[in-house]
Each structure stands twice: as C-alpha cells, then as structure tokens.
Amino acid sequence: MNDINISSTDMNLLKVFEALYIEGSASRAAQTLGLTQSTVSASLRRLRTLYNDRLFVREGKGLAPTTTAHQLKPLIFDALDKIRETLQLVNHNTTNYQNRTIVIGLSDDFEIALAGKLIEKLALDAPHLRPIFRQAYSVIVPDLLQDNVIDVAITSGTGNSRFIRRQLLGKSHYSCIINRRYTQKLPLLTLEEFISFDHVLVSSAGYVGIVDNALARNHLKRHIIASTTHFAALPFFLQQENRIATIPAHAATALAQLDDLTVLPCPLELESYPVEAAWRAKDDQSPLIQTVVASIKTVLESILS
Numbered sequence: 001m002n003d004i005n006i007s008s009t010d011m012n013l014l015k016v017f018e019a020l021y022i023e024g025s026a027s028r029a030a031q032t033l034g035l036t037q038s039t040v041s042a043s044l045r046r047l048r049t050l051y052n053d054r055l056f057v058r059e060g061k062g063l064a065p066t067t068t069a070h071q072l073k074p075l076i077f078d079a080l081d082k083i084r085e086t087l088q089l090v091n092h093n094t095t096n097y098q099n100r101t102i103v104i105g106l107s108d109d110f111e112i113a114l115a116g117k118l119i120e121k122l123a124l125d126a127p128h129l130r131p132i133f134r135q136a137y138s139v140i141v142p143d144l145l146q147d148n149v150i151d152v153a154i155t156s157g158t159g160n161s162r163f164i165r166r167q168l169l170g171k172s173h174y175s176c177i178i179n180r181r182y183t184q185k186l187p188l189l190t191l192e193e194f195i196s197f198d199h200v201l202v203s204s205a206g207y208v209g210i211v212d213n214a215l216a217r218n219h220l221k222r223h224i225i226a227s228t229t230h231f232a233a234l235p236f237f238l239q240q241e242n243r244i245a246t247i248p249a250h251a252a253t254a255l256a257q258l259d260d261l262t263v264l265p266c267p268l269e270l271e272s273y274p275v276e277a278a279w280r281a282k283d284d285q286s287p288l289i290q291t292v293v294a295s296i297k298t299v300l301e302s303i304l305s
Contacts, residue, residue, distance in 0.1 A: 013050065014076050015099075016043040020055075021073055022101055022132075024062040032099055074148030085286055097129035102292050105136030105150035109202075109231045109251035110275075114154075114299050121295045126288070137204055145280050152292055153278040154300070165284055166276045169297050170304040173272040174210070175249040177234065180262045182241045191220075191267040197244040198225035200237045211246045214268050235259040246270075250303050275300060 019029035020040070030040040048055055051072065056063040065073070084100070104118075111133055122129055136144050141153040142161055156172075176189060178197075195215070201224045203209050215221055226237060231251050238245060238261060252263045277296055283289045 009050065010046070013043055013047050014080055016040055017047055017055070017069075017072070017076050018080055019099070020044065020063060021065055021069065021077075022130075024064065026063060078148055081286070081288070085288070097126045097288070100128070100288070101130045101132050102126075102152065102288065103132045103134055103150045104292070104296075105134050105141055105144050105153040106155070107137055107231075108135065109248045110154045111135075112231055113248075113250040113254040113303055114296075117299045117302070118296060121299050122292070125295045126291050129288075129292075131292075141278055145278065148280075151279065151283070152289060152296070154296060155276055155278055156273050157276060163281050164278050165281050166278045167293060167297070169275045169277055169300045171272045172248050172250055172275050172304055174246055174266050174270045175252040176244055176246050176264045176266050177238065177252040177255060177261050178244045178264065179238055179241050180260050189264050189267045194244070194267045195220060195222050198223055198240075198242050200225060200234060200243055200245040201227040202229070202231055202234065202245060202247055203227055204229055209246075210270055211266075211268060214270055231255070235261060253303075275304065 015033065016029065019032045020026065023029045023032055026040045026044065027037050030037040033040065044056065051068060053068040054066055055069045055072075056065055058064075102122075115133055119131060122131055134144075134150055136150060136153055136155070138155045138157050141150075141155050142164055144150045145153060146163055154169075176194070199211070199222045201207075201209050201211075207227070211222065212224075225243065228234070228237065231247060234245050234247070234255060235258075237243060246266055246268075249263070255261055256263050277293045279289050279293065
C-alpha cells in the first residue's frame with residue numbers, strides 16, 4: 001500500500017467503497033449515494049491508486065471484490081460505522097439510516113420464520129436500514145462476529161467468549177411436519193407411527209440428529225430416506241404422504257403456512273433449546289446494534305410464544 005498522508009485523503013472515497021461492495025455495480029452504487037455513475041467510476045480509480053489494487057473487477061454485468069477488497073471490507077465498514085455512531089452521540093433522536101446496512105447471521109430455520117416480519121419491524125424502528133441476511137450456524141458465529149463478517153447473530157448458542165455479548169430471547173422446541181393429506185387420515189401421531197415413516201433429516205453433517213439420539217435412548221431407530229442442510233428444501237422432499245421431518249417448531253409453522261404441509265406434535269420427548277442474539281462486545285454501546293437486537297427480540301417473542 002502506498003505511504004499516504006491521511007490529511008490529504010478524501011474520506012468520501014470510503015463511502016464509495018462501501019456502496020460498491022454492497023451493490024456490486026457502479027450504477028447501483030451511484031444511485032445509492034445520489035451521485036452520477038461517472039463520479040463513482042472516478043472515485044473507484046482514486047481508490048485503486050490509494051490501495052494499489054484493482055479492488056473491484058468486472059464479473060458478468062457487475063463488479064466483484066478482489067481479495068484485497070475482501071480484506072479491507074471489515075476495516076472500512078467498521079470505520080464508517082464508528083463515524084456514524086459519533087454523529088448519533090450528539091443526536092440521540094436520529095433515525096437516519098439511509099444507505100446503512102446491518103448483516104444478520106442466522107440459520108435458514110430462523111430466516112424462514114422471521115425474516116419477513118423482521119424487515120417490517122426494522123422499517124418502523126430503523127427506517128431505510130437495509131438488513132442483509134447471511135447463513136450462519138452456531139459453531140461458526142463467534143468467528144463470523146470477530147472477523148466482522150456479520151454484525152448480529154440469531155443462534156441457539158455461541159458458547160462463552162469475552163469478545164461476544166449474548167442475550168437470551170426465548171426458547172424453541174421441535175415439531176413434526178408432513179404432507180397435509182396424511183393428517184386427514186390421522187390427526188395425531190403415535191411413536192410407532194412416527195417410526196414407520198420415511199424421515200427427512202435436516203442436519204449440517206447429514207448423518208444423525210437429535211431425534212436419533214432420543215430414539216437410541218429408547219433402543220429404537222428410524223429410517224432416514226434423505227438428508228439436507230436446508231430447511232427451505234423440505235417442501236420438495238415431503239411431497240409423498242409417507243415422509244416426515246422433525247424440525248424447529250418456528251420453521252415448521254412458517255413452512256406450513258406457505259405449502260401443502262401441516263404441523264403435528266412430536267410423539268418423542270425432545271428437549272427445548274435457547275434462542276439468543278449475539279454481537280461483538282465492542283459494539284455494546286452502538287445505538288444501531290441496540291435497535292436491531294430489540295427489534296429481533298420483539299419479532300422472536302411473537303414467533304416463539
């Protein structure tokens with residue numbers, strides 16, 4: 001990188017970097033910033049000189065970040081957020097989130113259940129804020145937070161870390177989801193009937209799940225016909241009447257509202273689990289983080305109740 005005197009550097013270039021990274025297009029970045037496309041292109045040339053790297057390269061109809069741009073992203077985004085927070089300190093009533101984003105990490109069971117409602121809630125609590133939902137599982141949430149890949153996480157547990165703050169939002173449990181045509185014949189499931197189904201497993205590993213562990217304690221076993229890592233794929237797996245899946249109740253309810261599926265209580269005793277919000281400890285006093293976490297809590301309470 002060139003030896004640059006920061007006093008001679010136009011800090012507005014960082015906002016152009018942010019917009020290009022988010023939008024992946026010079027024209028969309030220009031629209032976001034309220035600038036002409038030629039101004040954004042000129043700013044990109046200055047950024048390339050400043051960082052001695054191309055930063056964004058043509059890919060299809062858009063622009064893709066280089067390795068250097070990916071490395072710069074968390075630093076530049078964090079710097080801009082800190083500057084915005086200083087402005088909020090002198091204007092506590094500000095609701096100006098224009099051109100700002102918040103990256104929320106969550107698994108797709110939570111995304112299916114709450115994303116739509118959270119968008120509506122944030123439109124009221126933080127007008128113009130743009131949420132970006134990113135796939136994140138509990139085991140990788142701490143690394144994603146510390147690497148500034150995500151800003152907030154909705155998770156079933158992150159472990160203990162002095163770098164991360166957590167807030168318990170509620171508890172969830174498990175339900176069964178099957179093709180609606182089957183419930184016309186049998187409104188409730190016995191354990192024997194439950195085991196007789198062909199089961200679809202949703203698991204990051206794809207081999208066993210909480211149901212298998214509970215069955216093993218009772219010296220029982222189920223037949224898993226297929227595994228997937230995505231809850232959103234379940235409606236396609238469950239087209240046949242003899243198939244069933246056991247998944248978090250919030251996701252089962254959301255899927256059943258959109259597809260020809262129905263939710264039944266699981267005849268197997270499965271433990272409930274905590275649902276938490278997590279964020280970086282250094283962002284504890286951030287008004288934006290506080291607002292987003294409060295919005296998530298409100299939406300989740302309505303879903304988990």
